[in-house]
Amino acid sequence: MLIEVSDLSVSYGGLELVRDVSFSLHSGDVLAIVGESGSGKTTVIRAILGCLPHEGRVSGGKVLFEGEDVLAYTPAKWRHLYGTKAAMIFQDSGSMLNPIQRVESQFVEYIREHSPMTKQEAAKAAEAMLKKMHLPNPENVMKSYPFELSGGMRQRVGVAMAMFFEPRLLLADEPTSALDVTTQAQVVKEMLEICRKDKTTIIIVTHNIGVAAYMSEQLIVMREGQIVEAGKTDTIISQPRSAYTKELLKAVPQVGGERYVS
Numbered sequence: 001m002l003i004e005v006s007d008l009s010v011s012y013g014g015l016e017l018v019r020d021v022s023f024s025l026h027s028g029d030v031l032a033i034v035g036e037s038g039s040g041k042t043t044v045i046r047a048i049l050g051c052l053p054h055e056g057r058v059s060g061g062k063v064l065f066e067g068e069d070v071l072a073y074t075p076a077k078w079r080h081l082y083g084t085k086a087a088m089i090f091q092d093s094g095s096m097l098n099p100i101q102r103v104e105s106q107f108v109e110y111i112r113e114h115s116p117m118t119k120q121e122a123a124k125a126a127e128a129m130l131k132k133m134h135l136p137n138p139e140n141v142m143k144s145y146p147f148e149l150s151g152g153m154r155q156r157v158g159v160a161m162a163m164f165f166e167p168r169l170l171l172a173d174e175p176t177s178a179l180d181v182t183t184q185a186q187v188v189k190e191m192l193e194i195c196r197k198d199k200t201t202i203i204i205v206t207h208n209i210g211v212a213a214y215m216s217e218q219l220i221v222m223r224e225g226q227i228v229e230a231g232k233t234d235t236i237i238s239q240p241r242s243a244y245t246k247e248l249l250k251a252v253p254q255v256g257g258e259r260y261v262s
């Protein structure tokens, strides 16, 4: 088992807003967490990565990563985990890039923080990774400032950086929702391609049950801080048990005239 979450509860300022979340994943599994705004999706993945906001606290449960209790980690151990074995992609990872520092120098700095490569080696490896994310003209992208790139290209750079060290676990919080629907589908596809090769375990948080259906084999539906439905994605989508899941399914957007979910 790569990750085991059991009865995870999280409180903000003493108020328990996420309760009793449990799931476990093997290497290469893809889990999607869906649910309306405020249902606790981000809170769950932040708790797993030890990066809850200041007022947040894990009030119960356990998180085991490769059998280790990560909730007991020191900040130094977290830093090591993050960046090598686990990585996170945010809604607009592109916006985390410094707009006025060239992609090349940011990517090279990031690589050299976690590995002993020379600048030249790191630059070469970074460019190869951009190519893997199907960025057109990776040499040009390397020389560009983030503000010169489109949102989709910036997000691809963000994904390329997150995947660089072949993390065992990738946590993605609404990784494509800042993009238009067609670009969303492309970026998701490219991300999956890289992850499949590396057998990366993915937890993807999304409002969009269509994206979830496309990417994941396992699905958790959350509402008001709790799991309302969990299981195989196909089963839940073809036979949703809760009225809430049925509602979410009604709201699936279309891609190029086709629904992600039929």
Ligand SMILES: Nc1ncnc2c1ncn2[C@@H]1O[C@H](COP(=O)(O)OP(=O)(O)OP(=O)(O)O)[C@@H](O)[C@H]1O
Pocket: 012, 013, 017, 035, 036, 037, 038, 039, 040, 041, 042, 043, 044, 053, 055, 056, 207
């Ligand atoms: N920093 C915080 N301080 C206090 N309460 C918070 C904080 N962050 C989140 N919450 C509360 O915790 C609950 C879960 O929020 P969370 O952000 O995890 O939901 P979400 O499912 O990710 O929503 P969205 O789809 O809008 O991103 C909500 O009731 C929210 O108001």
Ligand SMILES: [Mg+2]
Pocket: 041, 042, 043, 173
């Ligand atoms: Mg969120």
